[in-house]
Amino acid sequence: MKxxxxxxxxxxxxxxxxxxxxxxxxxxxxARVESFDKKxxxxxxxxxxxxxxxxxxxxxxxxxxxxxxxxSIVSSIEPAEVFCEAFACAEVRNTPVTVIANEPCEVxxxxxxxxxxxxxxxxAFHQQLIFxxxxxxxxxxxMFHQKIEITSKRSTREKLMTYLMLQxxxxxxxxxxxxxxRQELADYLEVDRSGLSAEISKLRSEGVINSHRxxxxxx
Amino acid sequence: MKxxxxxxxxxxxxxxxxxxxxxxxxxxxxARVESFDKKxxxxxxxxxxxxxxxxxxxxxxxxxxxxxxxxSIVSSIEPAEVFCEAFACAEVRNTPVTVIANEPCEVxxxxxxxxxxxxxxxxAFHQQLIFxxxxxxxxxxxMFHQKIEITSKRSTREKLMTYLMLQxxxxxxxxxxxxxxRQELADYLEVDRSGLSAEISKLRSEGVINSHRxxxxxx
DNA sequence: CTCCGTTTGTTGAATTTTCAACATACTTTC
DNA sequence: GAAAGTATGTTGAAAATTCAACAAACGGAG
Numbered sequence: 001m002k003x004x005x006x007x008x009x010x011x012x013x014x015x016x017x018x019x020x021x022x023x024x025x026x027x028x029x030x031a032r033v034e035s036f037d038k039k040x041x042x043x044x045x046x047x048x049x050x051x052x053x054x055x056x057x058x059x060x061x062x063x064x065x066x067x068x069x070x071x072s073i074v075s076s077i078e079p080a081e082v083f084c085e086a087f088a089c090a091e092v093r094n095t096p097v098t099v100i101a102n103e104p105c106e107v108x109x110x111x112x113x114x115x116x117x118x119x120x121x122x123x124a125f126h127q128q129l130i131f132x133x134x135x136x137x138x139x140x141x142x143m144f145h146q147k148i149e150i151t152s153k154r155s156t157r158e159k160l161m162t163y164l165m166l167q168x169x170x171x172x173x174x175x176x177x178x179x180x181x182r183q184e185l186a187d188y189l190e191v192d193r194s195g196l197s198a199e200i201s202k203l204r205s206e207g208v209i210n211s212h213r214x215x216x217x218x219x
Numbered sequence: 220m221k222x223x224x225x226x227x228x229x230x231x232x233x234x235x236x237x238x239x240x241x242x243x244x245x246x247x248x249x250a251r252v253e254s255f256d257k258k259x260x261x262x263x264x265x266x267x268x269x270x271x272x273x274x275x276x277x278x279x280x281x282x283x284x285x286x287x288x289x290x291s292i293v294s295s296i297e298p299a300e301v302f303c304e305a306f307a308c309a310e311v312r313n314t315p316v317t318v319i320a321n322e323p324c325e326v327x328x329x330x331x332x333x334x335x336x337x338x339x340x341x342x343a344f345h346q347q348l349i350f351x352x353x354x355x356x357x358x359x360x361x362m363f364h365q366k367i368e369i370t371s372k373r374s375t376r377e378k379l380m381t382y383l384m385l386q387x388x389x390x391x392x393x394x395x396x397x398x399x400x401r402q403e404l405a406d407y408l409e410v411d412r413s414g415l416s417a418e419i420s421k422l423r424s425e426g427v428i429n430s431h432r433x434x435x436x437x438x
Numbered sequence: 439c440t441c442c443g444t445t446t447g448t449t450g451a452a453t454t455t456t457c458a459a460c461a462t463a464c465t466t467t468c
Numbered sequence: 469g470a471a472a473g474t475a476t477g478t479t480g481a482a483a484a485t486t487c488a489a490c491a492a493a494c495g496g497a498g
Contacts (some may be wrong), residue, residue, distance in 0.1 A: 060255070064368060072371040086360035089353060096364055127346055130353055134308060137356035141305035144363035145293070145315055149283060151370055152291040152409050154486080155454075182476060190371050192456050199476050213464085213476080253459050322440080373456080374484070401446060411486050432494085 004033065004108065007056050010080040012136045017125050017174040025125055029114045036060075036101040041097040049087035051109045055079050056107025059179065063187075064095050073188040075143065076102070076179045082136055088112030089133065151190050156199045164209065164216055174218040181214065223252065223327065226275050229299040229353045236344050244344055248333045253321040256280075262318040268306035270328045274298050277324020278398065281316050282406075293406040294362065295321070295398045301355055307331030308352065321398075334347045370409050378408040383428065383435055393437040400433065 005022065008014055014022055033056065036042055042053060042060055055077050062074040062083065074097060077083045087095050087113060115129055146166055153159045163185075168174050178185065186193040203209045210217040227233055232297040233241055245311040252275065255261055259277055261272060262422065274296050281302065288434045293316060296302045306314050308331060334348055365385055372378045382404075387393050397404065405412040 015476090037230065045308055064371065066372070071372070072367070074367060086357045086364075089357035092361060096361075096368070127349075130346075130350055134349055134353035137353060137360060138305045138308035141309060141356060141359055142309055144360065144367070145305075146295060148291070148363070148366065148370070149315070151367075152283065153285070153288070154409070160269060181474095190373070194457080194477080195455055200477090201477065204359075280475055413447080413449090413487080417449090420447065 002187070004056050004106075007080055008108075011054055011082065012080075012139070013054065013082050013132050015132050015135075016117055016128055017132075021125055025129070029110050031110045033106055033108050033110050035106050036104070038101055038103050040101045041098060042101060042105075042107055043084055043095050043097070044095050045096060045098045049090075049092050049095045050111060050113070051078075052085035052088040052112050053083045053099070054108040054110065055081050055083065056106040056108055059102045060099050060105060060107075061102050061184070064097055069157065071187045072190060073180070073184055075147070076188075078179070085112070085133065086137060086140065089116065089137065091116075107213075114146070156189070156191045156195050159191060160196065160199055160203070163188065163189060164218060167216070168218050176216060177214050178216060179214075223275050223325075223412070226299055227273070227327075228266045230273055230301065231299075231358070232273065232301050232348065232351050234354075235347055236351075240344055244348070248329050250327050250329045252325055252327050254325050255323070257320055257322050259320045261316060261320060261326055262303055262316070264315060264317045265313050268303065268309075268311050268314045268332060269332070271304035271307040271331050272296075272318070273327040273329065274300050274302065275325040275327055277316050278291070278321045279324060279326075281318055283316055290406045291409060292399070292403055294366070295407075297398070304352065305356060305359065308335065308356065310335075312430050348381050368407050375408070375410045375414050376422070378410060379415065379418055379422070380427075382408060383437060386435070387437050395435060396433050397435060398433075 002023070005019060008022060008026075009019065014025075015196070017025065036058075045053075057079055059079070060077040060083070061087050062077065064072045064074060066072075078098070081109055083099060084095060084097070087097075091112075113135065115126075150159055150162045150166070153162055167176055167178055170176075180188055182197055186196045189196065198210070200211060204211060211217060221242070224238060227240065227241060227245075233244075236244065255277075262270075264283070276298055278298070279296040279302070281296065283291045283293060285291075296318070301313060302318060303316070306316075310331075334345075334352065369378055369381045369385070372381055386395055386397055389395075399407055401416055402412050405415045408415065419428070419430060423430060426438055428438060
């Protein structure tokens, strides 16, 4: 587990927890690491929501596919991020989403019941862990508000611009990369890919933005 | 405060907390009650996210209005529900949403810093409160996933049917009332009101649903 | 009961999005 | 470095949504 310490210390779940205690804690939590190749399923819709994940390396996407095969991307998962903790914490029977590896990745899986219910060793850091989980869930809620701010816009142009402005703000620069290719961006914004490409071209010709593939610049 | 005990005991935030302790706790938390008339603003966008609310009686809506004046309804708030706790818990500077009373209502306001940081009296129920808050935030996350499931659908018909099926499931019956009038439902589903009315008529004539104003029935 | 304000339903035109099909640009593999 | 595969851009037709304007139904006040 020691090789993952650096990335785990960046994980919001372990805030205020010392390195030495973190290693002990991972034992208490029964955490294990699994690797997934690109396009492999990490969690699949309908499976029991027993574990949550922590992305150690690589990236993944939380998606939802309806019965017509339309894919909707809920969010992307980057290293050090916790995912699917809401379903596990709320103790729902089944995960309502699918998580797919976007590139080869390593994931730490934690049995959520070990976090929610005091472990046999009366691990002293339990309370801190629950506090961190609470903070993390609050941050996720805010992320959802942002996603709703984006997708509630009625036109492709407005959705795109709202998304790009939020990304610029997050990057702290008008020049930034996004974690999606065109099809993925369309599935995240809930719009048509070709219409999105057309809109990007239009914004480029109007001098509002510059872009090349995943790189964007607000002018 | 005693007159509010019955409704507060139904609030998820006070799960596993005895009635006698609940009253003491409200003192520790510096909770206060305010009343709002219909259409009055309970929290407004951009104001400091210091307090969260508990709806004691009446109802409200969490909304977002963009610079064109388009209203989007994020969710409705019913009695015993906690609201705006995510912004307060994540300690963001400003609330990104507006909360408007939908009818005359009474709201309990709690300073979130009293919940997050141990009170001077070392209130024994603090940990339980944080645990409940965590559970509640997880449940809210799931609510957002449902909202995204609804609004990610591309057509008015699919959004409406997805919403109605979730409401039927929640009500445990194919016959139920929704908390929105037509304009509000349109603002919740992120579609045009007249188009929504047309779609409802169409579904009625096709024998898929029955409806009258806020009452719906899946056939 | 009637009036008046509000909500809901209806319609057609304008706009926008989606869809399908193809062209072009880029990447990876051998 | 050529070939194959993938991603992006472009276009026009079809479909859906939005918009505006009005009609009908409903509910509350007096």
